[in-house]
Amino acid sequence: MEQRIMTSPAAKIEEAVTFNDQGLVLAIAQQHDSGEVLMAAWMNREALAETLESGQVCYWSRSRQSLWRKGESSGQTQKLIELRIDCDGDSLLLRVDQKGVACHTGRRSCFYRAIDKGGDMKELLPVVVDPKALYGR
């Protein structure tokens, strides 16, 4: 008789995702409809589980060593539309709906500068929200 083994969501995620030696996996956020790449950050197991459970993106802040509920202080939240994983399981692509701006500088995306062959940088995206309005409360 066939034996059915029930596997928990946490166990399935553990099998699918390759966390690095710091227990982290790369997470790239992309606006789901426009295709804009908004930012890159990291998740630990807890941040990933919370993101899937709540539908609101939560990262792991390496500098603060704590969960980073995106938009918690700025209001610029990311609603998870779809979570994708790459072929070797060590990078996630978060298809999100970004409220307002992703970047702490007040720009839509953190990738707002281009570097040319000569090493010179050019700003591509304008500041659309005053950073003071995001964090000055």
Place this chain on the structure above:
Amino acid sequence: MEQRIMTSPAAKIEEAVTFNDQGLVLAIAQQHDSGEVLMAAWMNREALAETLESGQVCYWSRSRQSLWRKGESSGQTQKLIELRIDCDGDSLLLRVDQKGVACHTGRRSCFYRAIDKGGDMKELLPVVVDPKALYGR
């Protein structure tokens, strides 16, 4: 009298990019026109310099510990259209023109699977090139 200091491209890049303690910076490749996120990999100083110089994307392979000229064996090269850098300088966004497929599985993008809340995976992208045709030579 104003003194002009000439700064080399390498010095400017060193100032702009924050390499991690392994001397690497994250590089995310995105198809420049469609917006598809194709893959995520790493670059060291040499790979980044070569990419900017040649206009063809070259990564650093952590598993092989060597330069990884994307498409060198498979023919699936990435032409650099524009290189962007994020606000804290530790992630690059490569806007590329991907020839064929980015993924070694023969799919257009490495992010070809979605994970749902229950931890179950679903394949989103078809195999468009037989991997044997890419590497079986």
